[in-house]
Amino acid sequence: MIHAQSGLHEQDEHDRLQILDADGNVHPHATVPDLSDEEMLAMYEALVLARQFDQRAISLQRQGRIATYAPMTGQEGSQVATSYALDEQDWLFPTYRDHAAKHVHGRSLSSLLAPLRGHREGYAIPDDVNVMPEYIPIATQIPQAMGMAWGYKLQEQNDRAVLCHFGDGATSEGDFHEGINFAGVFDVPAVFVCNNNQWAISTPRERQTKSETLASKADAYGVDSIRVDGLDPLAVYQATRAAIRKAKDPGPGESRPTLIESIQYRFGAHTTSDDPSVYRPEDEPEYYRKRDPVDRLRGYLESEDILTDERQAAIDSRVEDRIEAAIDEAESLEADPDDIFNHVYDEMSDRLKTQRDELRELREKYGDDAFSEVLE
Amino acid sequence: MSSYAETLAENVEEQAESEDSAPETREKPEDSSDSVDELTLVEAICDGLYTEMSQDERVMALGEDIGRNGGVFRATDALYEEFGEHRVVDTPLAESGIIGASIGLGLSGMRPVAEIQFMGFLYPGFDQLVSQASRIRSRSHSQLSAPIVVRMPYGGGIRAPEHHSESKEAFFVHEPGLKVVTPSTPYDAKGLLTAAIRDPDPVIFLEPKLIYRAFREEVPQESYEIELGEASIRREGSDVSVFTWGAMTRPSLIAAEELAEDGIDCEVVDLRSLSPLDIDTIVDSFEKTGRGVVVHEAPKTGGLGAEIAATIQEEAMLHQEAPVKRIGGYDAHIPLHALEDYYLPQAVRIQDGIHDVMEF
Numbered sequence: 192m193i194h195a196q197s198g199l200h201e202q203d204e205h206d207r208l209q210i211l212d213a214d215g216n217v218h219p220h221a222t223v224p225d226l227s228d229e230e231m232l233a234m235y236e237a238l239v240l241a242r243q244f245d246q247r248a249i250s251l252q253r254q255g256r257i258a259t260y261a262p263m264t265g266q267e268g269s270q271v272a273t274s275y276a277l278d279e280q281d282w283l284f285p286t287y288r289d290h291a292a293k294h295v296h297g298r299s300l301s302s303l304l305a306p307l308r309g310h311r312e313g314y315a316i317p318d319d320v321n322v323m324p325e326y327i328p329i330a331t332q333i334p335q336a337m338g339m340a341w342g343y344k345l346q347e348q349n350d351r352a353v354l355c356h357f358g359d360g361a362t363s364e365g366d367f368h369e370g371i372n373f374a375g376v377f378d379v380p381a382v383f384v385c386n387n388n389q390w391a392i393s394t395p396r397e398r399q400t401k402s403e404t405l406a407s408k409a410d411a412y413g414v415d416s417i418r419v420d421g422l423d424p425l426a427v428y429q430a431t432r433a434a435i436r437k438a439k440d441p442g443p444g445e446s447r448p449t450l451i452e453s454i455q456y457r458f459g460a461h462t463t464s465d466d467p468s469v470y471r472p473e474d475e476p477e478y479y480r481k482r483d484p485v486d487r488l489r490g491y492l493e494s495e496d497i498l499t500d501e502r503q504a505a506i507d508s509r510v511e512d513r514i515e516a517a518i519d520e521a522e523s524l525e526a527d528p529d530d531i532f533n534h535v536y537d538e539m540s541d542r543l544k545t546q547r548d549e550l551r552e553l554r555e556k557y558g559d560d561a562f563s564e565v566l567e
Numbered sequence: 568m569s570s571y572a573e574t575l576a577e578n579v580e581e582q583a584e585s586e587d588s589a590p591e592t593r594e595k596p597e598d599s600s601d602s603v604d605e606l607t608l609v610e611a612i613c614d615g616l617y618t619e620m621s622q623d624e625r626v627m628a629l630g631e632d633i634g635r636n637g638g639v640f641r642a643t644d645a646l647y648e649e650f651g652e653h654r655v656v657d658t659p660l661a662e663s664g665i666i667g668a669s670i671g672l673g674l675s676g677m678r679p680v681a682e683i684q685f686m687g688f689l690y691p692g693f694d695q696l697v698s699q700a701s702r703i704r705s706r707s708h709s710q711l712s713a714p715i716v717v718r719m720p721y722g723g724g725i726r727a728p729e730h731h732s733e734s735k736e737a738f739f740v741h742e743p744g745l746k747v748v749t750p751s752t753p754y755d756a757k758g759l760l761t762a763a764i765r766d767p768d769p770v771i772f773l774e775p776k777l778i779y780r781a782f783r784e785e786v787p788q789e790s791y792e793i794e795l796g797e798a799s800i801r802r803e804g805s806d807v808s809v810f811t812w813g814a815m816t817r818p819s820l821i822a823a824e825e826l827a828e829d830g831i832d833c834e835v836v837d838l839r840s841l842s843p844l845d846i847d848t849i850v851d852s853f854e855k856t857g858r859g860v861v862v863h864e865a866p867k868t869g870g871l872g873a874e875i876a877a878t879i880q881e882e883a884m885l886h887q888e889a890p891v892k893r894i895g896g897y898d899a900h901i902p903l904h905a906l907e908d909y910y911l912p913q914a915v916r917i918q919d920g921i922h923d924v925m926e927f
Contacts, residue, residue, distance in 0.1 A: 258726045258904055287728065309726070309905030327730045328688055329660055360660035365691060391660050393636035399659050470635045526905035535899045542868065546897045550909060553919060561915040562908045 206404075207418040207454055210425040213482045215490020224429045228497045232506075234275050234424060235492055238485050240510045241267035241291035244300065247514055248290075248307070252463040256522070257307035261288040265458035265476075266388055268484020269421040270356075271295050273384055273453075276431035277354055282321040284336040284355040288386075292356060293322050300517030310524050330361035333370030333383065340374070340381035340438070340448075352380040352438040354431070360391025362405050368412075374448040375412040380438035382431060383409075383450045386421065388457035393470035409450035421453035422482045425491070455479070528554065602788040609779040611753035611786045612642050612718070615760035616680060618790045620650055623678060626764055629656040630665055630682030630718075639684055640720060640779055662692035669715040670700050678764060679715050686721040686773070687730035693738075700769040701744030713769045716760070720776035721749075722814050722864050723911050726904040733901060734813075734864035737871050739771045740842040746795055747842040749773040751816035753784040755839060758793030766795060773841075775814035798845035800852070804834035807858040807921055810849060810875050812838040815862045815912055822917035831925055841871060849875060850882045857888035858924045862912050867895035889927035894920040 210221040217223055226234070245264050251257045263270065266288065274283065274295035283296045290303050297320035305313025306325075314324035326332040336355030343351040361367050362385060374381050385405050389396045402408055409416035415437075419430040434449035441447050456479030460467050492498035532539060532547040539547075554562070606614060620626045627650075628643055634657035637644035647655040658665050662683055669679040683689045689696075700713040723732035739747045746768055750756040756774075763770035801816060802823050811819045816837045823833035836852050838845065853859050859879055861872035872893035879891055894912045901910055 259728055306729070306903055309903040309907070311903050327728060328690070363659035363661040363664070365661070365663055391631075392639070393632045393634075394657050394660065398657060464639070469637070528906055528909040531897055531899050531902050531906050531910055540898070543898055546867070546899075550897070553916060554909075556919070557915050562913055 207420050208426045208430050209420040209423050210429065211423050211487045211491055213487065215487040215494065217491065224425055224432065231492060231497055232502065234271060235488050235498065236506045236510070237271045237291065237295050238268060238424065238488060239506055240513065241271060242485050243510050244290065244514055247518070249463060251518070257304060258309065259462050259464050260307055261462045262459040263288050263290055265422065265479060266386060266455045267291040268424040268488065269386060269427045269453045269455055272424040272427035273354060273431045276428050276435055278435070280321065280351050281435065282323065282339055282351070282353045284323045284332040284353065285325050286332070286356050286358065287325045287327050289325070289356050296322050298322050300513060301520035304517060304521035305524055308521055308524065310526060311530070312524070330357055330364035330366040333357060333361070333366050334373060337370045337374045337379055337381055340379035341377050344379055349439055352382060352435050354382045354384060356384050356386060358391060359385065359387040359389065359396050359399055359405060360394065362408055363399055371409060371414055371450065372412045375414045378447050380447045382434040382438055383448070384431070385450060385452045386455055387452055388455045390457050390471065392461045392465060404452060406450060406452035414448050414450055415446060416450040416452065418452045418454060421455035422479060422484045422487065424484050424488050427453055603785040604788060605783040606753045606786040607780045607783055608750065608753045608756045609640055609642050611756040612760055612774065613644050613646065614786060615757035616643065616646060617649065619761055619764045620646065620654060622790065625676060625678040626680065627654040627656065627672070627677055628680045628682065629658050629669065631658060631660055631684050633657060633682050638682060640776065642682065642718070662689060663695055666692035666695040666700065666717060669717070670695060670703065670713045673714045674711060680764060681715060681717045683717060683719040685731050686719045686735060687733050689719060696745065697742045701742045704744060704768065712767050714767050716763045716770050716772050718772045718774060720774045722775050722777055723901050723907055724777040724814065726907065729903060732907065734896065736773055736841055737865055737869055740871055740874070744768065745842060746770040747773065748795055748840050749775060749813040750839065751775065751778065751813055751837050753786050755793055755799070757786050758791050759795070759839065761790050762792040762795050765792065770795070773813065777814040778817065781817070793839070796840045796843045796845055798848040799837045799839055800834060800848070801837045802833065802835040804832040804856070806832040806856055807834070807860060807924055808852040808856045809833050809835045809860045809862060809921070810838060811835065811862040812841060815864055818912060818914040819862050819917055821914040822921065825914065825918055826921055831921065833921065844878070846878060846882065849878060853879050853883045854886045857886050859891040860894060860917070860920055860924055861891065862894045862917055864896050864911055866898045867893050868898045870895050889924045892920045892924045
């Protein structure tokens, strides 16, 4: 566990860092992160945007306008807060569910929608953005994030850290254990965020591992860990910010890497192809629903008079406009069959060029409609 | 049902009616009970598991989300309720653990059937398959074996996210000691799965998810086996042999019907068993037609088409009237769904390739 010298405190009866209670009131002994009103509002707006984006994406999937989507409602507070805690030069390793984390660290909303409409260019990274393409095979990003952090340390780029997301299920994969072990051995500037949303599709957290906590797995590798209320954006921000600082500039006796177990709940389905009513009771998430991250931060900002009705209306309007514009942009993308053959190698092989030309000839000869016969 | 599925279904019915022409493709259960169900391919897999688990207490299923959830494709639907949590096991999220545990369960005398959720998620377990499951027999001089089945959905065409559409059967075929099968019909799905479960060696059971629910077919309630290593002639023809398997059987049959109108008589051979290959059926068909086309979803280079073409070259060169044509995926990663239709072999590409071979 990280203790007081890192600025992190465990002060909640559930053994997890909490700053806001269920209604958004500050716990008596908690310290609110040192963020300006504007920064607080920006974080809140990102939360509202994430919630709206999620609802729109689910609806777009239902309309057949995007393919399978992994919803994040309930988890967006932690995503937004972890990315807010990053410095611009830090790298983010997201999973397929971390839409809000990606957006806050620089990915455009339309780029989030592009792969869901079948376009690979949504994975391409703009030069000034440090967000890896999402990782779908579970836990594979963990050793890689460790390696990038190690590389920056070897190159003495000490102002850089790497933050890596994964879920509770990922802690069962070998890559998790190998990555965290390496991180401890090589003392790398990495922050590993385990988004424990209690369910790996249908497998509940208590059937995933007999370990009492997921954070405790870091102990085995000599890596610091902390448990944080993942539905409390301010607590997640504080824990992540402290971990990032420690990664870059550890104090005497401190090591760089940290595992943060961000305790959340997946309010909805695993993906739009999943039906959670088959495997979990409808009323199970009551504890978590009462601690909705958007409501909590709103409650806090309203009680501090930082958020007014007027500001809320302006936020809602901006969010709506931005999402609409992103959908329009994503839906205007057109696929070029030549792109199948691009980017396989630095230089296209002769055989790939031949295959590209064969496909061009077939399209010329039969027309593009002939290629959608079987699959539709 | 699509017209493609109808063609295939009709074809299968014709075979059933004409036992003489293709007796090996339609084995009747010895206990000739008339009880049949109209099942989809994925339902037939579930039924095959149910039948074997009912008859053999050693048979168990394990994998991610296969229990209470019944599998993400419902391939184990209701088995958890029927057989309980110790025989239909939701495992932690760990493919190496699932396959390694299956090998150990097999060594203890159990008959595990592992599910890997998608072929693209197998790779953490690849080491256990190719370094361990495939070799335990030869290392122990047959004292030990790995009588396991590893089921996994494979292939494209369902507009899935990245890593959900690959077709990497060649990896497994390349590994000695593994058997590899893939059904293209509900009837074959149950019969091949039954044989795979009873087989003393590790069997990779590839499930073409594009046709999981494409059509229904009569499937006996009784258990029956389709022998591993036997191909099935789905359409007899005299001009050109089309060798294919899994979900590509449908567009190959469509292409064959279209070409029949042009006077080209295609024989369509569904290999079903990719390892071992049914060399006799491949060679016999080729010797009859003298022309061959292989259709698969996987990238062309290093794909199974190369193995089939080389085998024909070795075994039937003097009958060869044209180069064997390979119609596969391209040598690039299968694209996200906006371009998927261009990547996978379509009836139009198959027809075009057959014309090439005919006009050589």
